[in-house]
Amino acid sequence: MKKLAIFVDVQNIYYTCKEAYGRQFNYRKLWQHLGYEGEIVTANAYAIHRGDDGQLKFQDALKHIGFDVKLKPFIQRSDGSAKGDWDVGITIDIMEAAPLVDAVILLSGDGDFAMLLEHIANKHPVETQVYGVPKLTAKSLIDAAQQFHEIDAALLL
Secondary structure, three states: OOEEEEEEEHHHHHHHHHHHHOOOEOHHHHHHHHHHHOEEEEEEEEEEEOOOHHHHHHHHHHHHHOOEEEEEEOEEOOOOOEEOOOHHHHHHHHHHHHHHOOEEEEEOOOHHHHHHHHHHHHHOOOEEEEEEOHHHOOHHHHHHOOEEEEOOHHHEO
């Protein structure tokens, strides 16, 4: 059975699904779908901690499904902009998981991850897959992944 590692850029998936479809991503459906593909040995969801009730319920739901929810504090800068970027954390976790699994599955539309996927595919015998909203996923990321899965109505709530 294939060993799978899943990495979810929660903010990116939330905003791209909301912008493209006005709906939320169905993490339970994804989990069921991937469960047919292999054994999920790692499943990390990277989120920003704002501490509001809706967010806490969402994080509990992710944990209940089977995700390890990794949180970073929400930082409001003095100029009003916000910081809450998990790119480096996701990159480190993917690089550590790549030699141990058969497939790395990334949920994000962020083109910054293209170089990472190319790197791990060149270095390890690992399959790279990306789930993203087609029109809001960087072409470089789609091209870097061995498989691109379109987030469409079937994966939405």
